[in-house]
Amino acid sequence: MAGLAPRIHPLVASFLRRRDLLDEVVARFGSPVHVVFPEVFAENVAAFRALLDGYGFRYRICYAHKVNQSRALVRAALRAGLGVDVASPGELANALASGFTTDHIEVTGPKGDAFLRDLVTHELTVNVDNLWELDRVACLAARQSGGHRAAVLLRMCGFGSSDRATPASRFGIPLAQATRALELVRQRHDVLDFRGLSFHLDTNDVRDKVAAVDACLALVERAYALGLTPRVLDVGGGFRQVFLADAGAFDDYLHALRRGLAGDGEPLTWAGHTFGYSYDGGAVRGIPVFHKYGNSTPGPEFLRELLDSPLDGHDGRTVAQVLADNLLELWVEPGKALVDQAGLTLAGVEFVKEAADGSVLVNLDIARDTITPADQEVMVDPAIVYRGARQDYRHEPCGVYFAGNLCLERDMVSNHKIWLERLPLPGDLVVFVNTAGYQMDLSASQALMRPRPPKLAAVRGGADFTVHPDAAYGVVGGG
C-alpha cells in the first residue's frame, strides 16, 4: 500500500476544503477543468527574488511561458515584474496581449524565417539558436528602417570534454563555432546589439552547468577582446518542482514497483508496463520514465547551488562573484519552478469496472494526455472528493488504475496502481494537484473530438476565493 501523497500548497488546500466552491465550479464550468493559482505563482517568484537579491549582481527572471498556456499566469508574471521567455508566435501573442512590453520579452527555441521577421519587427531579444539564424536576424535588421539594432543573445552548446560528456542537445551554437558567431556579431555591429551569452541544459547536475558557465565566461572575455561588450549571462531554467509531501515515499513506491517487476511482490503496473525498467538476473535496472518525483529541493536551491559553485578557471571564485566582478547581468528562465503548486486539474468519475485480470479501473471524464506531459506517468496520488452519501460506499481501501475517456487502449490516466481509502462512485471528483507545469497543455489534444477542458484562475485575495475563466484574470474585475 505504498502511497504517493502530494505536497499541497496551503492556499490550494484551503480551496480544496471548500466543497461548496468545488460544487459551484463543476456546476458553472462542468468537469473536467484546469485551475491555476496566480497567488502561488507570485510566492514562487518571491522565493527566487529572495535568493537573487542576496547577491551583488543585477538579474532578470524570465518566466518560461511554454510550461503553461494560461494567460493568467503570464499576467501574474507581468505583475511580479518578470520578463517572459516565449518560444512560439502563439506565446508571443499571449505575452503581448497580457501587457508585456517588447523589452521584457525574449524568444528562444527553433524559430524559422517568418517568426524571425516578426521578432525583428517587434524589436524583441532573440536568443539565437544557430549561425543561420544569426545571419538572418542581421539581414532582417538591416532592412528595418529607423536604425534599431536587433538585440541578440548567443545560445551556446556542446560543453563536454573528452572524458566528461554533457547531455546532447539539438539547441544552441556549438562551442566550435563560437569564433564565427562572435566574428559575425562584430562585423554586423551596426545592426546587431549583442547582449551576451546563453545556455540551457536539460539537467540539474550542477557540474554540467558550471562547465557551461566556465565556457561562456571565456567567450565573454573573447568578445571583449573583439571590442564587443556582452552584459548578460543567461543560465536557462529547468529548476525542479516538489511534488510529494514526503519524497521518501517515492523511493518506497519504486521499491515496491521493482519488487513487483521482479516477481517478488504484488504487480503494481497495468498490462505489464515496466516504465523503462528491465529485469536482469536479480536486479531490476534502468532509469524509469518518470519525472523527478523524488525531488525535495525547491527550485531556487538549484540556482543557489550553481551561483555558489567555485570556478576552476577563476581561482575558485564562485559563479556569483565572477558575475558581480564582471558586471554581468544574470538571466534565468524558470518555468516549472514558478508554476510549482500553482495549478490543479479536476476530473469526474464516470464509472468503475473490473478488468479481466481482476484489476479495478476507475474511468474518468478526462484523457491521459490532458494531465500528463509527453506521455510520462504522473507519480502523484490524486485526491478524491467523495460526493455521495456515506452509506453508499464500501469502506475499505482498494488499489485501482485510472482510465481515460478516449476509446483507445493506451488512454490510461495511470498505468501504476494507486490506493484509495475507498472505491469512488460515479459523480465523485478526482483532483490531480500541481499540474500547472507542462501537464495541462504540453500534450493535450482534441483526439476523438473530445474538447479540451476549460482553464480557470482561482484567486483568494484578502478574503474569499473568486474563480474566473483564465483569460479574464486581471482584466474586468478579475483578480
Added chain:
Amino acid sequence: MVYDDITELIGDTPLLKLDARVHRLEHVELYAKLEMFNPFGSVKDRVAWAMVKDDLDGIVDKRQTFIEASSGNTAKALQVLAATRGLRLAAYTNRVRVTEVREVLHLLGAEVHELPGLSECPDPTAPNDVFSTIGAVMATDPGAYYRPSQYTNLKNVEAHFRGTGKEIYDDIGPVDYLVGGLGTTGSTRGAATYLKEHNPKLATIGVVSSRADFIPGIRSEAEMWEVGLFQPDVYTEIVPVDSGVAIDATLELVTRYGVLAGPTSGATYAAALDVLRRRAGAAGDRPVKAVILVCDRLEPYLSYFRKRRPELFGRAKGRSLRDLAPAEVAGTPEITPDDLEALDGQQVLKIDTRGSMAYRIGHVPGSVNIRDDYLVDMLSQGLPFPTSTKLIFICPVGELSKRLAAFTRQAGYDAASLAGGIVAWRDAGKPLESSPRG
C-alpha cells in the same frame, strides 16, 4: 619480510580491538578490520585482484583493456594491476564526486569516462546508465575489453568469504555482529557467509547513506536495486546514516583510536554504535563480539570534508572585515569617478579587488589587481603597502571596497573607496584599460 610482488600484500589485514573506554559499550568487544592496510589503500584491492588474477595471462596475451563501472577504489586497484602489466583501464561512472579521487585516478593513468548528468526529460534510451554504456562500448570492439563486473561477479563475494571472513574468524573466533557499508555488497555478503557458518546467530548489518545524501563508496537503500549481488536476506538490518553523522564518527575514529579511515568507515562505525546500543545483550557467558569493516583511508576525501565542514580547515583567526560594525564603515571616505580621474599622476595606489578575468577585460587605468580574498588574508598579516601612499579600493559596486578602506584606515592608512565601484566608473563614461592574458 620480503615480498616479490605487490599483490602478495593484498589481504591478511590487521584486526584492531577498539578501546572500550572510548566506545563505552558494555559487554561488547568491538573490532575494526583495517582493510585500508591493503597495498593500494582499500578493501577493493582484494576484489580487483580476485576478479582478474585467474584470467590474467590470457588478458595480457590478448592485450585486453579492463572496463569497469567504478569511480573509486575498485578503479584505483584495477588501474594499478593493469598498469603494472602494461594494460589499461577504462572506468565508467555517472560522476566522480570527490575531486581527489578523480585526480588520483588520472595520476595513475586511468581513463575515466563520466556520463552526462541525468536528463530532466525522462527517456529510457538516454545514455545515463553505466551498465548499458559499458555493454555498448564492448560491443563496438569485440574481444578488446575484459570486464571484471564487480556488481555481479561472484568472485567479489568469494574474495571476502575466503579472505576477510576467514581472517576475522581465525583471529577472534565466532562473531556476533558484522557491520559494513553497502556498495557492491561483496564484502559484507562474503564475510558474513563465512562467519555465519561458525555462528548461525550472526547479525549482519548493512550501512547505506540516507536518502538523497552522499557518502562516497556506499549507496542509498533505493540504489541497492542496481546491484546484482545484493541479497536482502543476508542482512539483519540495513541502517541509513547521514553524511553529518558519518563525518563526526570518522573524526572520532581518527582522533580517539588513531584509525585514519575514510567517511564510509565513519558511517559504519556510527551504525555499529547505534545498533549495538539498541540490540546487544551479552552472548551467554562471553562478551558480544562485533566487527566493523574499515574500508579505506582518510586522505582522498579532503574536499568531501572541506565542503561539508569548512570550519575544520579554518584560517588563522584575527580581526577580519566581518567584524567591522556598520558605524565603522559609515564614515569611510569615498571618491567619485570624476575626482578619481582628476587624481591622475598623484601618489595614489588604485587597487582593483575583483577577479582576474574582470581585471583583464577592463579596469580603471593604472590600477593594480589584488583580489579581495587575498587582501582579506593579507590584512591579518599587515599590508604590503607604505602608509605614506594613499590607497583607493575599487570593487564592482563600491561596497566591499568601502569596508576594505575602513579596515585599512584603522590600520593607519589613508584609504578611500571608489563610490559606486566599477559600475559607476563605467556608467560615467570613464575609460577602461584592458590587459591581455600573460
